Amino acid sequence: MEYPFITYKPVQFGESEMISRSKVFYDLMDQRRSVRDFSDRDVPEEIIRNIVKTAGTAPSGAHKQPWVFCVIRNKTLKSRLRALAEEEEKKNYEGRMSERWIKDLAPLGTNEKKEFIDIAPWIIVVMKKSYDQDADGTKTNNYYVNESVGIASGFLIAAIHNAGLVTLTHTPSPMNFIAKALNRPDIEKPYLLLPVGYPAEACKVPDLTRKAYDEIAIYFE
Ligand code: IYR
Numbered sequence: 001m002e003y004p005f006i007t008y009k010p011v012q013f014g015e016s017e018m019i020s021r022s023k024v025f026y027d028l029m030d031q032r033r034s035v036r037d038f039s040d041r042d043v044p045e046e047i048i049r050n051i052v053k054t055a056g057t058a059p060s061g062a063h064k065q066p067w068v069f070c071v072i073r074n075k076t077l078k079s080r081l082r083a084l085a086e087e088e089e090k091k092n093y094e095g096r097m098s099e100r101w102i103k104d105l106a107p108l109g110t111n112e113k114k115e116f117i118d119i120a121p122w123i124i125v126v127m128k129k130s131y132d133q134d135a136d137g138t139k140t141n142n143y144y145v146n147e148s149v150g151i152a153s154g155f156l157i158a159a160i161h162n163a164g165l166v167t168l169t170h171t172p173s174p175m176n177f178i179a180k181a182l183n184r185p186d187i188e189k190p191y192l193l194l195p196v197g198y199p200a201e202a203c204k205v206p207d208l209t210r211k212a213y214d215e216i217a218i219y220f221e
Pocket of ligand 1: 092110112171
């Protein structure tokens with residue numbers, strides 16, 4: 001069977017523009033911080049839509065696009081998700097997480113309280129699909145699902161930051177309560193929960209530094 005190919009018209013720039021764009025993009029991304037203090041200020045749906053569309057441009061194993069983004073604005077549903085997340089997190093902080101893990105989290109100032117789920121105007125739950133189903137219900141395979149959905153989530157976080165908004169990669173664990181609360185089919189498993197909005201006024205973040213370039217890059221020339 002022959003599958004169609006089309007000519008790709010790549011985005012191209014001169015070298016000095018490439019240098020400038022790569023630096024400008026890095027400077028922008030370097031200002032990203034995970035934020036836990038949200039404002040309740042509303043964010044237009046159009047921005048959220050563009051952000052989610054950007055996430056959907058991520059590469060995926062065999063182009064299966066094994067993701068679904070649940071975009072939540074409903075206040076009752078947010079409160080329900082918050083209550084359920086806090087219930088699970090309480091168990092985590094009070095015993096399910098190791099002492100070492102709790103110690104590693106101390107500089108981040110996290111705890112079982114997740115008020116950001118109520119306060120942020122939007123919650124995006126990233127769902128992964130380990131397999132899919134045809135219209136007639138036949139199971140189809142997906143590949144490299146964690147990698148694919150991880151990459152899409154990275155695109156999502158970059159798009160949120162690029163729009164001038166903030167987020168937090170929240171990983172309530174175990175997360176099955178989310179799929180139930182959202183009434184999603186069994187083939188979708190919650191992967192990440194991201195509150196999206198503006199930071200609260202006088203928002204504080206932990207005083208962290210990033211690893212030096214030499215620590216994250218090794219050259220083989
Ligand atoms: N899921 C918990 C704990 C937590 C775990 C890691 I790793 C973090 O970087 C931050 C928090 C919570 O959300 O509080």
